[in-house]
Amino acid sequence: xxxxxxxGQNIDSKxxxxxKIEPRFLEDLISSIPEDKRVIVGxxxxxxxxxxxxxxxxxxxxxxxxxFTSENIGWxxxxxxxxxxxxxxxxxxxxLVTLLLPSRTTKELVRDVFDQITSACRKLGIxxxxxxxxxxxxxxRTLAVGNMVGEVPRDRLIRSSGAKVGDxxxxxxxxxxxxxxVIYQKKKEELxxxxxxxxxxxxxxxxxxxGISVVKEALLASQRVKIHSMHxxxxxxxxxxxxxxxxxxxxxxxxxxxxxxVLEETKKVCELYELDPLGLLAxxxxxxxxxxxxxxxxxxxxxxxxxxxxxxxxxxxxxEGMKIIQKGQEFELVVDNKDEISRLL
Numbered sequence: 622x623x624x625x626x627x628x629g630q631n632i633d634s635k636x637x638x639x640x641k642i643e644p645r646f647l648e649d650l651i652s653s654i655p656e657d658k659r660v661i662v663g664x665x666x667x668x669x670x671x672x673x674x675x676x677x678x679x680x681x682x683x684x685x686x687x688x689f690t691s692e693n694i695g696w697x698x699x700x701x702x703x704x705x706x707x708x709x710x711x712x713x714x715x716x717l718v719t720l721l722l723p724s725r726t727t728k729e730l731v732r733d734v735f736d737q738i739t740s741a742c743r744k745l746g747i748x749x750x751x752x753x754x755x756x757x758x759x760x761x762r763t764l765a766v767g768n769m770v771g772e773v774p775r776d777r778l779i780r781s782s783g784a785k786v787g788d789x790x791x792x793x794x795x796x797x798x799x800x801x802x803v804i805y806q807k808k809k810e811e812l813x814x815x816x817x818x819x820x821x822x823x824x825x826x827x828x829x830x831x832g833i834s835v836v837k838e839a840l841l842a843s844q845r846v847k848i849h850s851m852h853x854x855x856x857x858x859x860x861x862x863x864x865x866x867x868x869x870x871x872x873x874x875x876x877x878x879x880x881x882x883v884l885e886e887t888k889k890v891c892e893l894y895e896l897d898p899l900g901l902l903a904x905x906x907x908x909x910x911x912x913x914x915x916x917x918x919x920x921x922x923x924x925x926x927x928x929x930x931x932x933x934x935x936x937x938x939x940x941e942g943m944k945i946i947q948k949g950q951e952f953e954l955v956v957d958n959k960d961e962i963s964r965l966l
């Protein structure tokens with residue numbers, strides 16, 4: 622059995638497990654794609670979106686599906702795609718959505734999804750400019766795919782691949798906000814028997830407060846301080862997000878577990894199902910790397926705006942690999958492409 626040393630995934634297996642495709646295999650697939658001189662950032666493991674030269678500004682383009690849940694899917698599809706653009710310093714502008722619906726879908730369900738999409742777009746100043754909707758054979762739930770387009774001035778583009786040795790790593794809000802909410806949707810009846818009502822209400826509203834959007838904190842950072850790299854961890858959790866950033870930048874990372882913010886609701890849910898919050902769906906968190914003085918400036922700005930954040934580690938030389946410090950001891954930060962939530966599905 623051959624295990625990829627970075628991702629821990631079995632790359633000789635005949636079938637892929639649920640989750641992201643093994644990155645080495647993906648890199649092999651995209652290595653022969655034709656080039657275009659106007660493409661500034663093309664398909665690359667670890668980068669959040671594509672970038673195309675459009676004159677005075679760069680056009681930033683992203684597509685992302687929502688597959689783990691059909692609850693609040695309209696809210697998710699807008700925010701998840703907008704996050705990736707904001708992580709590159711771009712303002713999200715235009716959205717196309719493809720909705721694939723199972724048989725026996727009602728008008729009420731479709732109207733509800735559209736209401737979610739328009740509400741999320743209105744909140745972020747995004748225009749829904751097109752898409753496709755159909756009822757599809759052999760689906761057991763609604764699937765949504767978003768295509769988001771935005772703009773960034775040429776001198777403000779930020780990439781996941783920009784992290785530098787010596788940078789500190791800042792994490793906004795806390796980890797596994799999205800994952801905790803998805804578990805609630807999947808295990809609602811069971812959780813109602815095991816958790817207090819007040820905690821359940823907080824979990825139900827996590828996608829709104831503290832929220833899965835990182836657009837505010839990403840654009841604030843990119844416009845006010847000198848950021849070397851940004852990345853929003855999603856599937857595979859914070860661990861995968863750190864690996865993707867390190868892989869794109871060709872660096873190592875060293876983080877302290879005790880400094881990683883985990884909501885009390887997330888801790889409780891993960892304890893109940895024996896899940897690692899560091900490997901759980903993490904939309905709502907933002908990873909930033911920058912030098913220490915700039916991080917201090919950013920901390921003041923975030924504090925003034927009420928944005929929770931912490932310095933969780935530093936960027937190290939690539940030969941030092943991925944490390945996590947726990948109770949004073951250093952361990953390898955083992956990354957698996959399979960998200961923790963897949964153990965419940």
